[in-house]
Amino acid sequence: MKKLLASTALVLALSVPALAQDYTPDPAAKQGGEITVTYHDDVATLDPAIGYDWQNWSMIKSLFDGLMDYVPGTTTLRPGLAESYDVSKDGMTFTFHLRAGVKFTNGRAMTADDVKYSLDRVTLPATQSPGAGFFSSIKGYDKMADGSATNLEGVKVVDPLTVEITLNRPDATFLQVMALNFSYIVAKEAVEASGADFGKHPVGTGAFKLTDWTLGQQLVFERNADYWRAGEPYLDKITFQVGQEPVVALLRLQKGEIDIAGDGIPPAKFTEVMADPAQKALVVSQASLQTGYITMNLNVAPFDKLEVREAINMAINKDRITQIINGRATPTGQVLPPGMPGYDPDFKGFAYDPAAAKALLAKAGFADGFETQLFVYNTDPNPRIAQAIQQDLANIGVKAAIQSLAQANVIQAGGEPTSAPMIWSGGMAWAADFPDPSDFFGPILSCQAADPGGWNWAHYCNKDLDAAATAADAMTDPAQTADRMKAWSAIMGKVMADAPWVPVFNETRYTMHSPRLGGASALYADPVATPVNFDYIYVKP
Amino acid sequence: MASYLLRRLIQSALILLGVAFITFFLLYVLPADPVRQIAGRSASPETVANIRRELGLDQPFIAQFLRYLGGLLHGDFGRSYLQKTQVAELIASRLPATLLLMAAGITCELALGLTMGIAAALTKGRFTDQILMMTSFVTVSAPQFVVSLLLLYVFAVQLSWFPVGGYGTFRHLVLPAVTLGILGSGWYARMMRSSMIEVMAADFIRTARAKGLTRARVVLRHALPNAILPVIAMIGIDIGVFMGGVVVVESVFAWPGIGQLAWQAIQRIDIPIIMAVTLVSAVAIVIGNLLADFIIPFIDPRIKIR
Numbered sequence: 107m108k109k110l111l112a113s114t115a116l117v118l119a120l121s122v123p124a125l126a127q128d129y130t131p132d133p134a135a136k137q138g139g140e141i142t143v144t145y146h147d148d149v150a151t152l153d154p155a156i157g158y159d160w161q162n163w164s165m166i167k168s169l170f171d172g173l174m175d176y177v178p179g180t181t182t183l184r185p186g187l188a189e190s191y192d193v194s195k196d197g198m199t200f201t202f203h204l205r206a207g208v209k210f211t212n213g214r215a216m217t218a219d220d221v222k223y224s225l226d227r228v229t230l231p232a233t234q235s236p237g238a239g240f241f242s243s244i245k246g247y248d249k250m251a252d253g254s255a256t257n258l259e260g261v262k263v264v265d266p267l268t269v270e271i272t273l274n275r276p277d278a279t280f281l282q283v284m285a286l287n288f289s290y291i292v293a294k295e296a297v298e299a300s301g302a303d304f305g306k307h308p309v310g311t312g313a314f315k316l317t318d319w320t321l322g323q324q325l326v327f328e329r330n331a332d333y334w335r336a337g338e339p340y341l342d343k344i345t346f347q348v349g350q351e352p353v354v355a356l357l358r359l360q361k362g363e364i365d366i367a368g369d370g371i372p373p374a375k376f377t378e379v380m381a382d383p384a385q386k387a388l389v390v391s392q393a394s395l396q397t398g399y400i401t402m403n404l405n406v407a408p409f410d411k412l413e414v415r416e417a418i419n420m421a422i423n424k425d426r427i428t429q430i431i432n433g434r435a436t437p438t439g440q441v442l443p444p445g446m447p448g449y450d451p452d453f454k455g456f457a458y459d460p461a462a463a464k465a466l467l468a469k470a471g472f473a474d475g476f477e478t479q480l481f482v483y484n485t486d487p488n489p490r491i492a493q494a495i496q497q498d499l500a501n502i503g504v505k506a507a508i509q510s511l512a513q514a515n516v517i518q519a520g521g522e523p524t525s526a527p528m529i530w531s532g533g534m535a536w537a538a539d540f541p542d543p544s545d546f547f548g549p550i551l552s553c554q555a556a557d558p559g560g561w562n563w564a565h566y567c568n569k570d571l572d573a574a575a576t577a578a579d580a581m582t583d584p585a586q587t588a589d590r591m592k593a594w595s596a597i598m599g600k601v602m603a604d605a606p607w608v609p610v611f612n613e614t615r616y617t618m619h620s621p622r623l624g625g626a627s628a629l630y631a632d633p634v635a636t637p638v639n640f641d642y643i644y645v646k647p
Numbered sequence: 648m649a650s651y652l653l654r655r656l657i658q659s660a661l662i663l664l665g666v667a668f669i670t671f672f673l674l675y676v677l678p679a680d681p682v683r684q685i686a687g688r689s690a691s692p693e694t695v696a697n698i699r700r701e702l703g704l705d706q707p708f709i710a711q712f713l714r715y716l717g718g719l720l721h722g723d724f725g726r727s728y729l730q731k732t733q734v735a736e737l738i739a740s741r742l743p744a745t746l747l748l749m750a751a752g753i754t755c756e757l758a759l760g761l762t763m764g765i766a767a768a769l770t771k772g773r774f775t776d777q778i779l780m781m782t783s784f785v786t787v788s789a790p791q792f793v794v795s796l797l798l799l800y801v802f803a804v805q806l807s808w809f810p811v812g813g814y815g816t817f818r819h820l821v822l823p824a825v826t827l828g829i830l831g832s833g834w835y836a837r838m839m840r841s842s843m844i845e846v847m848a849a850d851f852i853r854t855a856r857a858k859g860l861t862r863a864r865v866v867l868r869h870a871l872p873n874a875i876l877p878v879i880a881m882i883g884i885d886i887g888v889f890m891g892g893v894v895v896v897e898s899v900f901a902w903p904g905i906g907q908l909a910w911q912a913i914q915r916i917d918i919p920i921i922m923a924v925t926l927v928s929a930v931a932i933v934i935g936n937l938l939a940d941f942i943i944p945f946i947d948p949r950i951k952i953r
Contacts (some may be wrong), residue, residue, distance in 0.1 A: 349903050
């Protein structure tokens with residue numbers, strides 16, 4: 107799923123001038139050229155209100171724009187369709203000044219009415235948007251969610267180029283939400299014309315437009331000649347071929363038939379590719395802001411005992427698990443990934459010490475260990491990682507039976523109060539939706555997320571930390587940003603004192619591209635537009 | 648004849664209803680919630696509840712099933728949960744490629760399988776027979792993924808005789824069809840061999856030989872039509888298998904068939920697609936068997952339809 111990187115401190119100046127610190131264009135970049143990208147699965151939808159998988163995330167970014175945007179290859183916010191914005195003193199009202207002369211790909215000029223329409227649409231239950239909840243801090247959201255209103259009270263059109271958004275609580279992450287795909291601006295008449303098929307006939311203001319979609323075979327993006335960012339994008343055309351096995355895609359890439367293997371380098375081929383200097387030179391790697399962890403369900407004995415959870419934390423050999431995946435990760439001892447604001451480089455967490463773990467377990471009354479179950483998503487390398495965890499646990503006398511299941515079944519079991527004693531999160535959780543530490547707490551470690559069907563698989567609930575999190579997110583004044591991040595570091599430190607997880611590693615992402623493609627490495631491992639920022643890469647002249 | 652047809656059609660409708668009910672029920676009791684899959688990781692509880700209500704998944708099982716059947720009677724397979732596209736449109740877009748690969752695949756299976764089977768039967772117990780039967784055993788047990796990749800690597804990547812996957816021209820069709828031919832030929836070879844051996848021992852073959860007919864004429868004109876009956880019944884079943892999709896071969900050769908659609912839908916618990924593919928496949932098996940039943944009397948006059 108989405109892997110959005112940590113931002114630098116939120117730049118929340120009271121009125122942001124247009125493009126103060128923007129992207130410096132690559133001097134070698136030239137417009138023109140066509141590229142081919144392959145994927146195994148067909149693309150689900152290109153509707154920004156619906157699309158929520160790692161494959162369509164970056165494609166939607168190239169077709170649509172939001173009020174806010176990120177500097178390419180970074181997590182720094184920059185203005186998008188809004189040229190600038192003002193924030194009221196209490197941080198509760200944002201006034202966005204739209205750029206003049208922006209056109210949808212159907213030729214019509216984009217106005218403030220479209221912004222209101224798009225935000226109303228994404229929060230309307232009938233739209234079935236998975237991202238509706240991100241807008242819960244906008245005034246009137248609750249009435250949209252329960253069906254008693256059909257438009258957001260907090261979103262007002264002031265004039266054709268001005269939109270005013272009022273919040274119901276201070277929300278330090280609001281501008282990040284305005285840069286999420288779910289808040290992208292759609293053309294009302296196109297949505298009404300296509301109805302539920304809008305995801306197949308998208309109309310936005312983006313750098314590209316969809317010109318062909320042959321179901322199960324290919325999609326073609328062509329450059330939007332009227333794009334409002336002058337000189338962008340660089341490519342004339344991108345063909346996305348679907349239905350291609352990753353191993354075959356790699357063979358085709360090596361043969362020069364395609365430019366980017368969208369599904370990455372298959373694990374079985376990784377060592378071979380990296381051993382060849384010529385191929386290795388085409389691989390871009392970037393630490394992704396993701397954490398892989400083991401949850402221990404506090405509702406299930408003996409994980410209700412802190413000593414037991416601490417002992418398990420000391421029992422896991424994270425270096426060995428990292429070796430199992432060819433070193434495509436860095437071991438970690440805390441919740442937040444490095445680079446995410448709030449990450450504490452001095453926090454070491456529990457060290458690997460099986461002897462101490464065994465002693466602690468004995469102290470907790472489990473000198474002979476105990477039996478439990480470890481749930482895991484059944485695709486490689488997760489079952490192999492689970493076996494390593496199983497061995498580590500056996501070393502301290504804990505017998506864990508592995509339940510290797512389809513992704514949906516593991517997620518289901520994790521959401522139930524007592525079904526899954528332990529879960530290895532690989533392939534399912536957790537990578538941030540936007541670069542802010544609150545996204546690593548609310549959905550996976552808060553009391554609310556421990557409700558049935560939530561993603562707090564440890565069913566960990568610490569009311570003091572919930573209150574601290576709410577207080578941290580109310581610090582909307584830019585001058586408080588450093589304090590806010592300190593508050594988040596403290597919250598995450600206290601989480602690890604309760605040890606509901608064993609944080610295991612942070613994955614590194616690898617993308618391989620053909621030698622004829624140019625552009626900074628960061629564009630091929632873009633923290634926001636996974637996996638590739640298609641608007642800024644180019645074909646070498 | 649008319650009453651037989653009517654009886655078979657009613658039987659077929661009941662079979663399809665049964666298949667629909669069982670599949671729907673299994674998907675209903677599955678310990679995985681499609682709404683969670685649609686809603687993704689960050690959806691709030693009220694978003695999940697709203698999506699569940701919009702899709703009618705908060706209704707009791709029988710109500711959901713009857714609504715689905717009602718849709719089917721109007722030719723409406725529903726919309727995919729995740730792609731939001733009409734399922735009928737998704738299936739229709741995959742149908743040409745599926746039918747083409749089915750026809751080419753079965754042709755290759757028969758060409759290889761029947762040749763091997765007949766040759767083995769005629770050399771029963773001798774070296775050729777043993778080699779052929781061992782080969783058929785290997786093809787039946789060979790993993791699809793390995794055979795597909797091997798052929799792709801040798802003939803497309805190394806020799807560049809064929810494109811590395813894709814769909815559209817005859818050259819794209821050759822490798823996947825040959826792969827399916829190799830993989831499926833073993834079944835036909837073994838069936839053809841045993842059937843042929845049985846027929847070759849029959850009295851009328853001895854008579855034909857005694858008349859002094861050439862060996863070729865005995866085999867092709869007298870033995871083959873009698874030995875081929877079980878093979879025709881098997882083709883009927885094979886059609887159903889192909890319509891359900893040949894996931895691995897389609898995947899390796901990037902062939903846009905139904906199998907890829909089904910595989911993706913199963914991964915995402917996209918119930919409307921899973922239901923539709925299952926039903927299409929069941930319909931194909933039923934039609935394939937019906938056709939086989941109707942063709943057999945033309946080949947073997949001893950069998951009559953009543």
